[in-house]
Amino acid sequence: MKRFLVVIGLVAILSACGSAVKLDNVPVEDRSSTANGASSGSVASGGKSDGSAVGKGAVASVDLSKSSQDAAMQATTRVVYFDYDSFVIRTEFQSVIDAHAKYIRADKSRKVVIEGHTDERGGREYNLALGQKRAEAVRKALSLLGVPEAQLEAVSFGKEKPAVAGGTEAAMEKNRRAEISYR
Numbered sequence: 001m002k003r004f005l006v007v008i009g010l011v012a013i014l015s016a017c018g019s020a021v022k023l024d025n026v027p028v029e030d031r032s033s034t035a036n037g038a039s040s041g042s043v044a045s046g047g048k049s050d051g052s053a054v055g056k057g058a059v060a061s062v063d064l065s066k067s068s069q070d071a072a073m074q075a076t077t078r079v080v081y082f083d084y085d086s087f088v089i090r091t092e093f094q095s096v097i098d099a100h101a102k103y104i105r106a107d108k109s110r111k112v113v114i115e116g117h118t119d120e121r122g123g124r125e126y127n128l129a130l131g132q133k134r135a136e137a138v139r140k141a142l143s144l145l146g147v148p149e150a151q152l153e154a155v156s157f158g159k160e161k162p163a164v165a166g167g168t169e170a171a172m173e174k175n176r177r178a179e180i181s182y183r
Helices: 002-016 066-075 091-105 124-144 169-175
Strands: 079-081 112-117 152-158 177-182
Touching (some): 112 124, 124 152
Antiparallel strands (some): 079 177, 112 177
């Protein structure tokens, strides 16, 4: 009888740890090509990228020096928030990822760490895995936008480093995030 109760207890504990969320496939949209199929790196002025089309009705090139880029990135948010129990990047954060991708591609020596975080719900192992999937989703999105893999690293902190303390829904929303930090 004791063995039967122990087995029932173990089955109950293991079934409580389960989740229906699949953590295998990172859904990221490839936006590296335009609607007509041309690469996003092509130039609309007949393929020239030397600035020779300036003054002929084309868009003038802008000097983006390192200092102006650094100042612009300080004003840009470095946090991507996620829905509960999800690692799908919400569309409102695509512009954040686009801005960081341009910034990282501009300097090949920049190293970026993407830190995945979760709220306090769930077990430690599950939250570490979910945080890793969130960081990997942002890393994959940056990679699809042309950032070399060698410049990116994805790590998970799970629920260990909350941005906001507390058990309210508003606090937990702020903890479901991936943070982009430069090294």
